[in-house]
Amino acid sequence: MTQTLTLRRPDDWHLHLRDGAMLQAVLPETTRHFARAIIMPNLVPPVVTSADAAAYRARILAALPPGADFTPLMTLYMTEQTDSADVVAAHASGLIAAVKLYPAGATTNSASGVRDMARVQPVFDAMAEAGVPLCVHGEVTDPDIDIFDREAVFIDRVLDPIRRRTPGLRVVMEHITTADACAYVRESDGTLGATITTHHLMINRNHILVGGIKPHYYCLPVAKRESHRTALVELATSGFPYVFLGTDSAPHTQANKESACGCAGVFSAPVTMACLAQVFDEANALDRLEAFASLNGPTFYRMPPNDATITLERGAPLDIPASLETGEGPVVLFDPGRPVNWHVTKA
Ligand code: DOR
Ligand code: ZN
Numbered sequence: 083m084t085q086t087l088t089l090r091r092p093d094d095w096h097l098h099l100r101d102g103a104m105l106q107a108v109l110p111e112t113t114r115h116f117a118r119a120i121i122m123p124n125l126v127p128p129v130v131t132s133a134d135a136a137a138y139r140a141r142i143l144a145a146l147p148p149g150a151d152f153t154p155l156m157t158l159y160m161t162e163q164t165d166s167a168d169v170v171a172a173h174a175s176g177l178i179a180a181v182k183l184y185p186a187g188a189t190t191n192s193a194s195g196v197r198d199m200a201r202v203q204p205v206f207d208a209m210a211e212a213g214v215p216l217c218v219h220g221e222v223t224d225p226d227i228d229i230f231d232r233e234a235v236f237i238d239r240v241l242d243p244i245r246r247r248t249p250g251l252r253v254v255m256e257h258i259t260t261a262d263a264c265a266y267v268r269e270s271d272g273t274l275g276a277t278i279t280t281h282h283l284m285i286n287r288n289h290i291l292v293g294g295i296k297p298h299y300y301c302l303p304v305a306k307r308e309s310h311r312t313a314l315v316e317l318a319t320s321g322f323p324y325v326f327l328g329t330d331s332a333p334h335t336q337a338n339k340e341s342a343c344g345c346a347g348v349f350s351a352p353v354t355m356a357c358l359a360q361v362f363d364e365a366n367a368l369d370r371l372e373a374f375a376s377l378n379g380p381t382f383y384r385m386p387p388n389d390a391t392i393t394l395e396r397g398a399p400l401d402i403p404a405s406l407e408t409g410e411g412p413v414v415l416f417d418p419g420r421p422v423n424w425h426v427t428k429a
Contacts, residue, residue, distance in 0.1 A: 103409025277328025
């Protein structure tokens with residue numbers, strides 16, 4: 083039985099760092115294990131222009147813990163006013179790694195997102211031409227569509243039509259949660275990639291709803307039934323080259339989660355690598371964890387993998403602290419509710 087695992091240092095291809103006191107508190111939880119992360123732009127107000135991204139990047143760099151070797155990969159939040167020239171120049175200069183598409187109203191701070199995809203078609207065209215990846219929150223917002231069906235419907239009604247209209251556009255379908263999305267990405271010709279979160283590999287909707295409502299398991303897209311979770315585990319552990327880790331670690335204060343209208347988001351950054359080793363171990367796929375966490379993402383984003391390494395060891399069950407103190411109040415950590423026998427021992 084493998085007891086020790088050394089991997090190239092992983093990257094997180096979907097991360098929420100927030101700003102101010104929250105940024106200060108959560109950033110070290112990512113830099114401890116990860117070399118780079120795609121930084122989500124859904125601040126209030128959102129990061130919409132290259133000037134916004136440059137300023138946010140400077141705030142992240144100023145908040146780095148001493149000695150940290152970490153590169154934030156910035157994104158722009160697409161609106162119906164997004165300027166193609168600004169996007170292309172920001173990507174060419176290395177300031178941004180991608181543009182994020184939120185359908186308006188799909189999730190936290192998405193009100194300025196896109197309502198009418200036809201309005202941003204010129205931006206998609208410019209991005210395809212310049213090789214700028216598009217990160218997509220893949221859920222429709224139509225009130226008639228059941229929340230558990232919103233991802234599958236998005237593929238048919240929105241994502242596939244965008245990809246057909248925009249040959250060459252490189253798209254990352256983020257935080258996929260369904261067997262439908264797994265099947266869709268398995269047909270990729272290389273222009274479509276997908277990220278999977280740690281928590282969607284470990285919980286299904288029963289974990290949220292059975293035996294009392296568990297707000298700390300609530301995120302968007304919401305976890306689906308068990309057959310979808312097993313499809314995600316099969317894909318993540320398969321070695322398939324266009325699927326990679328995006329934690330979607332999304333801190334909210336305990337007060338904002340434990341509320342009559344609780345925020346969506348799971349804070350998983352501190353425990354992600356240990357949890358992933360557990361998942362891959364249970365699937366007899368420890369030898370494929372490096373592809374998922376450290377190799378496939380850089381290949382898709384056309385970046386070199388990291389040279390540094392991290393080491394994990396199997397041992398006694400991981401002791402997961404209940405919460406992280408932040409200047410805005412405690413943030414509860416993701417705890418899968420079952421033993422995690424892996425620990426990061428060198429990073
Ligand atoms: O659960 C989520 N939380 N899903 C998202 O898409 C946004 C995120 C957040 O910003 O809290
Ligand atoms: Zn997210």
